Amino acid sequence: MPYGPSSVLGEVLRNKQAQAVVRKYAPHLDKEIESAQMWYGTLAQVTTMLEGIRIDPAARNALYAELATLEEPDEEAASPRDEEMVPVADYESEDVPSGSAQLVAASHGTLWQTFELELHGPAHGNPFTAVTLRAEFRNGDRSATAHGFYDGEGMYRVRFLPDAEGEWSFRTTSNARSLDSVTGTFYCGPAGSADHGPVRVHAGAHFQHADGTRFLPLGTTLYAWTHQGAELEKRTLASLAGSPFNKVRMCVFPKWFVHNETEPPRYPFAGSVEEGWDLHRPNPAYFQHLEQQIAQLGGLGIQADLILFHPYDRWGFSTMSPAADDRYLRYVVGRLAAYPNVWWSLANEYDLVWSKSTDDWHRIAAVIGDHDPHGHLMSVHNWVELWDNDVDWVTHASIQRTPEGTREWRERWGKPVAVDELGYEGDIEWGWGNLAPQEMVRRCWEGVVRGGYVTHGECFLADDDVLWWAKGGVLKGESTARLDFLRTIMEDIPSDAAGIDPLPSDFDVPVGGVEGRYYLAYCGIMQPRLRTFHLPRRTRFRADIIDTWNMTITELPDLYEGTCTVSLPGRPYLAIRLRAVEGQ
Template identity: 65%
Template sequence: MKSYGPDSVLRDVLRNDQAAAVVHKYLPGIEEDWSRVQFLRGTLRQVTGFALPTRIDPAVCEALFAELASVPVAPAVEPVPEEQVPTPSSGYEATNVAAGSARTVFAESVPKWRIFELELHGPSHGNPFTDVDLSVEFRCGERTVTAHGFYDGDGVYRVRLMPDEEGIWSFRTGSNARSLSGISGTFHCAPAAPGDHGPVRVRDRFHFRYADGTRYLPLGTTSYAWTHQSEALEKQTLQSLADGPFNKIRMCVFPKSYIHNTEEPERYPYAGSPEEGWDFSRFDPGFFRHLEDRIERLGQLGIEADLILFHPYDRWGFSDMGPAADERYLRYVVARLAAHRNVWWSLANEYDLVWSKDADHWHRAAAVIRETDPHAHLIGNHNCVDLYDNSAEWVTHSSIQRPPERTAQWRAEWAKPVTLDEMGYEGDVEWGWGNLTPQEMVRRCWEGVVRGGYVTHGECFLDGENDVLWWSKGGLLKGESSARLAFLRTVMEQIPDDASGIDPLPSDFDFPTGGVAGRCLLTYFGLGQPGVRTFFLPAGQRWSVEVIDTWNMTITEVPGSHEGTVTVTLPGRPYLAVRLRVLEEDTA
């Protein structure tokens, strides 16, 4: 007799009345838990690792599995056949349709790193999302770049490119639809607009620069579902970002279902409805146009959009569409968005809680993105419990949910930039991850930076009956940490101009030191409050010494120049740092 056990999926167990009664006995209220939608896709082993009764009392877990072992598995529900990816047919349009006859619209000139868009007015019969394949080969000199097209509704197709080289570009379309195939033309790529630096790239192994070589020092924030709110709230979020210090934001493509995220969004990515279900073969172009507009507005503010492609907090089924629909979604999203210079790809928020995906899914997803993205934007994969294997060749930077103390070790282990994308949230919600004091939020950010990483702010303050938290919906920043992080960003930017970022440097056992070797040293004391600190500086160089109060946002210079052994008197309070910089005349 086959029975239920740790590897049974909760959704399947609950379909059996007898097994469901056992689950409800040992996990009362499991179906009312705000994580229910995630739990349903997990195995009982995964669910019991998170559900309160079994997490705090192993005996409850043992009793649950023992009783379930006596329940025979119900006859299997006829499995839904796995979707097969259709191959676009060469017969999509009749042979009497003239090749290349679609009407085209495009600009004759576009600045470097802005979006060149080829608009094609073509057929709309059948399902153009799946029936039509469209790509364009772009040439500039001897170089060739292929971009993929997408259907934007009402017979309109678009292909986008972010030209990264000045001069004349030519293009030629290829498609199984006769009217869309064989169309050619040229456009001019003009010099970049003032302030445009191109997409962000990894440079000097652990750091980032824009494509034009300008230094980029990420200081992020998180607002998962801000693009799924009302127009007024989204406008308020953009204003808060404009007024704030952040130059990167983590945000979801799909809507999110979680505590403080219970309302229905204003738009959905697919044709259909929550009541009637979704057609995963037909996208809603309006949803994606809205997302594109928000990404464009972020770009105007100098903010990178770290787009989360999958996440587990889902009551609509978008996290469990099946491999074929997942691939179709990725190709569509990348084709639409890759020409935006300020896009990063985050495969998941908490990949290890997306229980509907196996380990191979992430490698497949990365391969699809790399194949479809002609601009090779950055790719990472964020964790909950288990760090992702960031040694994977396609991972450009680690995206980590952890406190910052092991940052230098992660750099050494993966030889890649470390982005501490979730270190907890300043706020007052019930859960420990979301009620850090502002002092602790700032401390973690300073620790992460001095240890050679790049940090992300978070905020979770309750807002009375409005239920609008920055972490989930954006709106207003209410905490005390963001102003202090603006001060941190200023300090980060004051490293030598030719340095790509702050590296961890040899430190004493008690407090970390980072900076630029031999030129700029930054020691952070965090919760420590020494009254004095002695530094041993290289002989033959004179240094300036400054005491930085990271909370009160002051920098106090110690008079004179210093060399050799230097003892600095400190105020004897927490959240201080000391910065030592070689005087300019001694840097030659």
């Protein structure tokens, strides 16, 4: 059939004649910053974004008319369809004793720490797809099923995160006879002082760990930090250790984008860039490295918000078939679900992953839910169109916007709101990555006071092209110290409060806190000399003037109640904190 608006750009560009037509009407295609991602878009999608075509419908029509004279190859006939491989019951012959695989497992575990069964089993054929393995773990009347995975060289693993102390038993199920009906027990002891379990949604719009410990996220962005090599990754971890950030947004797959155009040291599947990928064979070394870095984050008390798909891809991982997607997801979830500090982010900018439909995202969420016995948090991040966060499997909203809509989003969905992409401090060419530090801090304060949670990022040009937002390294900006200060303010709310909730506010200054006990008003770029508050009567409040940029707190000498006016120093970036006097 002829090329047309539904033709995929990458397929068009593989045809030399069609490529010449596209470049005739879009001569600056190679300079487009999203070009790697656009490769997988249809012409109709791409031509709404490319400068020159987007503003000239006549040129777009001429492009389609000229392409219509060329024939698009039958890709389905040229490439066999990737169908799910069904494991067979006779993967091992009947003379192999059931449950005969060598088991290595500890006799004791720890609450909220990953417990692992290591099984030495068969390696013929393709064990990644030919063998199924799971284990049922029991503690009294309670049970949970964890899915295993093949880790190469005849090694299989099943991982579990015990959520109760006492004796646990386990029993495996597999189509490989040697791996089937392996049984055992272990005793789970009390949690360590730093182990609080996975993060859950709490009180509607907030978070807490499974043991009830409050969790107040303050994130940062490190999309491709695990694909940079040992030396740079070590520097990144050292920077994180000295930072205020307790959540990291990071990609499972490598990324190809502006200031991140280097090949990773390893790839997620067997194969090569030149010869293509065997999507039936994950690369264990790739995922072993990823999980080691997740564990390192956990040791620093940092949550790993794992982005499972993204559009900035030159290797084809964003355009795998549904069957390949599902195999990848089962493998990743099997490997990582027992890590307590994992969150699932289905996509970064899902609406730029043009190869997937709304139904695909729902299917992906179902696969994750079916294979994660520990129920980790799950979200979908947008570019332009907000995801429908009403759906049951979405635990919290992950938003790309400035934070002024945070309260509205909370009320719309009744879920926590993480403004995960509100712009980056830096000095690169594009507006999303050259915020002044004052503006970065302002946006973070706005999001927090409006009842949400925020994520930082940095994009400073460097001779070595190491930008924190993409590759990690060393934090350079002025906002980090101010966000450390913000974190102390977030943590200083009443100890029995789940978090900061939006409170009645005037049109110009947002107010958040805990109704009747704690109020936090943020003035942003405004510089008032006074502010009137309507506090509860017969309750006295102490007032603090917080300079969010200079990181100072000035306690005022007077007490306030009812309708009252607080004098202010008349400079920008101030917050006013009002706390009820205890024991009055």
